[in-house]
Amino acid sequence: MTLTLATTNPGEPEIFASLQGEGPSLGRPSTFVRLSRCNLACEWCDTAYTWRFTGDNRPHRDDLAFERRQNQVPMEEAELAARIAALVPDRLVVTGGEPLLQGAAVARMLAALDAIRPGMHVEVETNSTVAPHPALDARVDQYNVSPKLAHSGNPAALALLPERLAAWAAEPRAFFKFVVAEPADLAEVMALQETYAIPGGRLFLMPEGRSSDALRERSRWLADFCSQHGLRFTDRLHIHLWGDTRGT
Numbered sequence: 001m002t003l004t005l006a007t008t009n010p011g012e013p014e015i016f017a018s019l020q021g022e023g024p025s026l027g028r029p030s031t032f033v034r035l036s037r038c039n040l041a042c043e044w045c046d047t048a049y050t051w052r053f054t055g056d057n058r059p060h061r062d063d064l065a066f067e068r069r070q071n072q073v074p075m076e077e078a079e080l081a082a083r084i085a086a087l088v089p090d091r092l093v094v095t096g097g098e099p100l101l102q103g104a105a106v107a108r109m110l111a112a113l114d115a116i117r118p119g120m121h122v123e124v125e126t127n128s129t130v131a132p133h134p135a136l137d138a139r140v141d142q143y144n145v146s147p148k149l150a151h152s153g154n155p156a157a158l159a160l161l162p163e164r165l166a167a168w169a170a171e172p173r174a175f176f177k178f179v180v181a182e183p184a185d186l187a188e189v190m191a192l193q194e195t196y197a198i199p200g201g202r203l204f205l206m207p208e209g210r211s212s213d214a215l216r217e218r219s220r221w222l223a224d225f226c227s228q229h230g231l232r233f234t235d236r237l238h239i240h241l242w243g244d245t246r247g248t
């Protein structure tokens, strides 16, 4: 059985050791696996190459099949487990795209991983809209859940699913991580926190930005808001260190 991974370069699966750059585990050495495809389409998505397979207008190369081949790599679950086990970090971050779209296959991969390297800490980055497959849920230590506000450009009917948000709010392993671009976005976050009774200790605000300058600019007012409202702030360490680069 196979998983579909994103690519750093055509044909090269996006599996890499780095530091967790966001959220409660910021700074921890972690192995990242980036899966392909997403069910949302955020305007500012920094990994749109995982789901937007058009937009390359080079002559003779603008067909969808070509773009899919360039941007996706199938990989056997056992092979992916072996590659993760061979890297140093004892933590795994499964991301995408939307990794919960391939939940059953990720669960089988984690079972294979446990057989060769037991006890790795497993984090999943998710957009909140997909319920975790039960076999995957049984193996996950932490969910980093990033529901999408209006400024993402996704219709609320697709991005903010009440049943899912209530389930994540009740899940002690789930940390919310809202991307904020403008001060006006904060009212939306506060309304969601109140509606779903999200504990402040499990709610992070993160500036939108794909450059250090953009992050720094937004951090100035966002950090103040966090300290005034008892919410947690997270930067995007990897952007400061390596910029908006695949495989970091």
Ligand SMILES: C[S@@+](CC[C@H](N)C(=O)[O-])C[C@H]1O[C@@H](n2cnc3c(N)ncnc32)[C@H](O)[C@@H]1O
Residues within 6 Å of the ligand: 038, 044, 045, 046, 047, 095, 096, 097, 098, 099, 125, 126, 127, 128, 144, 145, 146, 177, 179, 206, 207, 208, 209, 210
């Ligand atoms: C690329 S997403 C993959 C996981 C999942 N699809 C999600 O949205 O949570 C990983 C994280 O990056 C965040 N992200 C993506 N583009 C961003 C940007 N331009 N600025 C800040 N955060 C961004 C997402 O909100 C999410 O927390």
Ligand SMILES: Nc1nc2[nH]cc(C(=O)O)c2c(=O)[nH]1
Residues within 6 Å of the ligand: 018, 019, 020, 021, 022, 032, 047, 095, 096, 125, 238, 248
């Ligand atoms: N270093 C680093 N930390 C991250 N935390 C979440 C990421 C993601 O894209 O899901 C990410 C990423 O892409 N790189």
Ligand code: SF4
Residues within 6 Å of the ligand: 038, 039, 040, 041, 042, 045, 046, 047, 048, 050, 096, 097, 098, 127
């Ligand atoms: S949900 Fe995540 S992967 Fe999907 S478009 Fe939004 S930020 Fe990108």
Ligand SMILES: [Mg+2]
Residues within 6 Å of the ligand: 046, 047
């Ligand atoms: Mg990222």
